[in-house]
Amino acid sequence: MSAAVEAYRAERAAQAKSVGRRRTDLAKAIRETEGKRARLERMLYELPYEQALAIPKQMAEIDAELAGLKVEEAAIDAALVTLHPQAAERYRTIVENLTGALALASHAAREGIEAVRSLIQEIVVTPGAPYTKPAVEIR
Structure with a gap:
């Protein structure tokens, strides 16, 4: 990342x-x-x-x-999107937290998580206006 x-x-x-x-x-x-x-x-x-x-x-x-x-x-500036300087670190932290939470989940919960994961083909993140959250679409 x-x-x-x-x-x-x-x-x-x-x-x-x-x-x-x-x-x-x-x-x-x-x-x-x-x-x-x-x-x-x-x-x-x-x-x-x-x-x-x-x-x-x-x-x-x-x-x-x-x-x-x-x-x-x-x-002229509308097309440029700026990533936060800590974007990679923040993403890494979120993934680590998710990994830890998944490790603590029960076997049945893990099977459910894997079933949901198998349904996801693509995740599209669209930047929002400045200082707003991006739109996330799961396909």
Whole structure:
């Protein structure tokens, strides 16, 4: 388990670095787009009337682009899941406690436990929102 957690941490660190670069790129694109919009606003008042008529359409396009960039910026961290630093140790402790409890169980209880175990094909753990318990599905 601890090897899996370490592998996950290494992969997450690589993803976090990639996300950091993407966040920087998005921040730059947002600044540039806001600059374009500000220039168009100034041009709206400085250009002759006939030339200024095209500017509202351009501003609408820039506003749509800016909104998309901000949505992407807000959602950029949603895909990253962080494991608690003590996840492997906590899992190990739980398994040890379970092993101890099973060792104390009677023969009939052990047979029941084995029967239930044989029915389980897969256990799926889905992370919940931050600071909430994960969803556990037994199949």
